[in-house]
Amino acid sequence: MSHANAVPSPETARTPEEFVRLLRRLRAWSELTYRELEIRAQRHGLHLARSTTAAVLGRGALPRAGFVHAYVAACGLTPEPWLGARKRIAAASETQGAEVPAVPVVPAQLPCDLADFTGREAHLTAIEQGLTGGNGTAHGVVPVVAVSGRAGAGKTSLAVHAAHALTERFTDGALFVDLRGASSAPAGPREVLVRFLRALGLPGPAAVPDSVEELATLYRTLSAHRDILVVLDNAASERQIRPLLPGVGGPAVLVTSRHRLTSMGPSRSVELGPLSPDQGVELLARIVGADRVAAEPEAAAGIVRLCGRCPLALRVAGARLASRRQWPLDRLADLLRDERCRLDELAIGDLAVRERLEQEYAALPGEARRTLRLLGLLEAPHFPAGAAAALLDCPVGLAETRLEALVDASLLTAVPGEDTAVPATYRMPDLVRLYARERADEEARA
Secondary structure, three states, X not given: OOOOOOOOOHHHOOOHHHHHHHHHHHHHHHOOOHHHHHHHHHHOOOXXXXXXXXXXXXXXXXXXXXXXXXXXXXXXOOOHHHHHHHHHHHHHHHHOOOOOOOOOXXXXXXXXXXXXXXXXXXXXXXXXXXXXXXXOOOOOOOOEEEEEEOOOOOHHHHHHHHHXXXXXXXXXXXXXXXXXXXXXXOOOHHHHHHHHHHHOOOOOHHHOOXXXXXXXXXXHHHHOOOOOEXXXXXXXXXXXXXXXXXXXXXOEEEEEEOOXXXXXXXXXXXXXXXXXXXXXXXXXXXXXXXXHHHHOHHHHHHHHHHOOOOHHHHHHHHHHHHOOOOOOHHHHHHHHHOOOOHHHHOEEOOEEHHHHHHHHHHOOOHHHHHHHHHHOOOOOOEEEHHHHHHHHOOOXXXXXXXXXXXXXXXXXEEEOOOOXXXXXXXXXXXXXXXXXXXXXXXXXXX
């Protein structure tokens, strides 16, 4: 414990803000971390959750008497003078009509997990290691894991499943927001920050700062040193994410996006591709019943293949079969074999593969949309940049730039050559190709 500075005296405080400022100075004087304060309070038989300490010290409201008693005792001082000062300030505040807010609850904003979540073991391990520092994240740095993948790959399902599995690690709660990155109206930073601050215990409308910069600063203060998992789902870009990142170690951030978030410098990047054939059959069996899949293994494998091993498409196919118990699996497989109607068949309720692809398409720049439409006319499953250049009527270098933009948007896959002498080829997933061809036909008719 340092004695270089004088011990803060509560007698000088006249307002709740001044009182909390002195509490912050007291912690600096004690040189104790939030975790150390919690342990020392326990030795006194008192409860002092580090998440509560971070929240109380991060705002200007007068804390509860129980908190003051436990906090001051943990710092190594006699609580009575501080309790007396708190009582004096509280009486003055009540005279002026002010309220003493309650201690915030631990946020629990995660959506429900999927009971039939299937596969992705390696991805889950990578996410856990990235978020918990298992991949060597420097002390004090906020771990950020970015999950990318095309529409329907199961990015949100994976993130939610991973977050639920880590609830015992992030004991101070979880924040979750859909950033609507694929829509025409993405969530703005002010909207999200206000939601997060409310969840972290910020009182009353009057306490909300005006500027995004002030909101972000307060958010970093309230989240500092707290074991909170922040899930930013469906992000449009790094620019949308940056104001939502905590500033000090303790929290961790899990981001999903259709784009590869390269300039943000995430602690770990996880790219989500299609399920393996076996995982696709397993997912289908969990939805429609293992007995039906076992009775028609070839039809089940055909459905998985025709759905491109895409989790969203398989969920739609499974939901259709589950709602039609009288259908043999081969009936749906026959319907999906017709490429002209496949996207029509992959829709049920509010789940539709075409709708997800439409969102991805609408978010592309004009030249990228044209490139995607023309590539949809190719019949070959793999094609080199030279073939794309001929189709686009442009130099090979420019064609590669346009192809890589679609790779970054998770609408194409780059397949490296066997060695440096063999150029890379590109592959468009079947469902993306069918949608791109639809758009090309519509443009031609227009």
